[in-house]
Amino acid sequence: MIEQVLEIGSVGKGISQGDTLFYAHASRNSSISKKILDGLQSGSDSLGSDNVKVKPAASSNPGVPPSSLMSFMRKNTSTSGVVLEDFDSQFSNRFYHSHLDSPANINSSSIAAAAALVARSLYILATGDMTVDLMTLNTIKVNVTLVEELIGCLLTCDPGLSCGIAKSFISPSNACPSHYVGVFQDSPSSTQFPSYADDTSRFIWNFLADRTSTLASNVSSCTVKCNNESEVCVGGEVEGGGRCVVSTTRYVPAYSTRLKFEDNAWHVLPANSSDPMGAADPVWTESYWNTISLRVYAVQSTTSDRLILLAGLAVTAASYLGVVVGRAYISKITKRD
Incomplete structure (x- = not known):
């Protein structure tokens, strides 16, 4: 049974004016969530001069940001978890998780800082009540060059x-x-x-x-x-x-x-039967084509469209004129009789 979740969300824009700051969004106010937050804070303190800070997200937020943690919470409401983000109340990267997202919207140093923070925090949490081996903790570092290479790849x-x-x-x-x-x-x-x-x-x-x-x-x-x-x-x-x-x-x-x-x-x-809309576990599928074909239609030019419009107006005007003349002629013949 999964009791706690630590998820990494949008962390590509955590650097602002030379400082690196992340926000921890907790799913619920529980002792387990507090323990994860304490672990993140201890991991932040261990980075020292790297100046990687982490703060709890504002309590006024309606909950955790859109994340995989929501699936765990939907299955078990007592699941405690924390989502690490580079924003407090609204996304800093408006293209996050979209096809418009690109390397221009992220900072490799911010990703490397988040990786170092999470790695050290997990080590601290894994030690439990035992004393943390500071020598081992300080050896946990991130290969920034590798992060930059993976972004390019x-x-x-x-x-x-x-x-x-x-x-x-x-x-x-x-x-x-x-x-x-x-x-x-x-x-x-x-x-x-x-x-x-x-x-x-x-x-x-x-x-x-x-x-x-x-x-x-x-x-x-x-x-x-x-x-x-x-x-x-x-x-x-x-x-x-x-x-x-x-x-x-x-x-x-x-x-x-x-x-x-x-x-x-x-x-x-x-x-x-108790979930008629299938909201708890929706089933979706995607069409799978063995062969993909293309059908092309020829579209007439704008000039042709205009000529057809003018011809239609001319026919309408002629029809109207014919009706008026015809009615006048019939009326004249009727009066003679």
Whole structure:
């Protein structure tokens, strides 16, 4: 059971006038939330001259900002959590989570500062009631150069996924990274090596597997899978193959709990009668086309439209004139009779 959540939200614009400031938005006023806030404050203090500050968000806020924490709270209202943001009451990056967001809207130093703050805070929280080893704590630092390189790889087309670190793990089909989430196509049991995973997903998976791994007892090369189930193949796409490492990095399928995979097919379970609108667990899908076609229509010019309009006006005027003349002629003949 998940009791507490620490989530990183929009942290790309935390630097203002030389100072780095983040805000901690707590889900509820509980002892667990206070413990997380204390951990963040201790992590901030440990950074010393780096001058990375964290403040509790204003109590007048209606709740936590839009975040994954809301899903945990919807499932269990007693879940305590904190979302770390670079704003207090309103987003500082108005393009956050949109296709208009770009490296121009973020600061790599702010992201690096947030990473250092969270890493140290998690270490402090993990020690619990034990005394924090200051020597170990001070060794927790962030590779700013790596952060800047990842921004170039994941948020730009130049170099994009043609950057050195990406090409050391995958063979990208396109330099421009795709931020499209993709469509889930397999059964839940066959998602560890999805053939439909895009370049961005495969790069992030390989990068995380490499950074969180330990070398296998018997170092061996690989292309897709490793013999040991606890091992994964990192960099299997590149020339010469990859290597097997011990890592818990996995692809996790995301699908509604109202879906059931049975008899090699997906089935939608009946809706809950107490939730007629499906608000608790909405089911959505996306069209999947085997072939995409294009139909082109020729549009006539503006001159043709104007000529048709004038012709229509002329016909209308002539019709009206004909009616007036006809009525006058008929009236004249009737009077003679």
